[in-house]
Amino acid sequence: SQIGLLLPTSLCSGQIARLIADRLDVKLGGPNSVLSRIVALPHTEGCGVSSGISEAMYARTMLGYLTHPLVKFGLLLEHGCEKTHNDYMANQLERMGCDPQSFGWASVQLDGGIDAVTAKADAWFANALADTAAPVYEPCGLHALRLGLLTTGPVSPDIAETFAHLTHAIAGSGGTIVLPETSALLSSPDFRDQVLTTPSVTPSLAYGQVADTPGLHVMETPTEHWVETP
Structure with a gap:
């Protein structure tokens, strides 16, 4: 709704x-x-x-x-x-x-x-x-998902691997995943090796920017404060 x-x-x-x-x-x-x-x-x-x-x-x-x-x-x-x-x-x-x-x-x-x-x-x-009619609901696939992944504190290998599988499933189906550039997942080998194709990560989104294209995005994040993470 x-x-x-x-x-x-x-x-x-x-x-x-x-x-x-x-x-x-x-x-x-x-x-x-x-x-x-x-x-x-x-x-x-x-x-x-x-x-x-x-x-x-x-x-x-x-x-x-x-x-x-x-x-x-x-x-x-x-x-x-x-x-x-x-x-x-x-x-x-x-x-x-x-x-x-x-x-x-x-x-x-x-x-x-x-x-x-x-x-x-x-x-x-x-x-x-x-002037608005009642909405019509219909089922949709993973391509319709826009998901932000937030973590706090150290991330265990099992959790990092689980998030890697989730990222593959959604982004691979045409959905959107956004990570803050300060995410511990980006420094975890269990996530990086399965998801990223390059050793260095450059933000694809400015802070607060809307992702116009599907896939995996990394958002610029000036601080590590939980409330200020977009």
């Missing part, structure tokens, strides 16, 4: 997005809806975010959530004074090859405050759902 997502473009609109999402989930989400639930993604970024690599990582990460296959409808909510406002996000979507008109857009300041922007979000999701 798919979800509805309210994506705040900065810290400043995060709690408002959460309040709106909680309200919408009661009204429009659930087992009898096209959307299993409606959620927000509050975060601590966007307001005064620095330029360069930090800004690029933030944009890729946020828009990766927005364009995830599990998101049926996504609405971006700006506060109005942040650097990464709605126009910024729309430009980033266009660079990714996505149509900004496929998403909803709202602004706490420009739309007239919390009550007004809540009403706008309510109307946008209600209209989107009114």
Whole structure:
């Protein structure tokens, strides 16, 4: 099942997005809806975010959530004074090859405050759902899987070999596997010798980048912190 997502473009609109999402989930989400639930993604970024690599990582990460296959409808909510406002996000979507008109857009300041922007979000999701038929479910194979493999601490040979078999099965069937470049699997001979064709590993994805092609990918990971692993 798919979800509805309210994506705040900065810290400043995060709690408002959460309040709106909680309200919408009661009204429009659930087992009898096209959307299993409606959620927000509050975060601590966007307001005064620095330029360069930090800004690029933030944009890729946020828009990766927005364009995830599990998101049926996504609405971006700006506060109005942040650097990464709605126009910024729309430009980033266009660079990714996505149509900004496929998403909803709202602004706490420009739309007239919390009550007004809540009403706008309510109307946008209600209209989107009114024009959408119930989903049709059908079986699919391993080619439809997109799986991230995360490990913490040392990896035993048996576990490394199991992950190697899993990677072969999914990637070999046309699915997608993503590993962080700090993964202990990449330094385990029991994984490397079965999966990799070269002794050195170069990331094929930037931090937060969406994998556009199937197969095995290694994602750039600046830190080893579990929470910051994409």
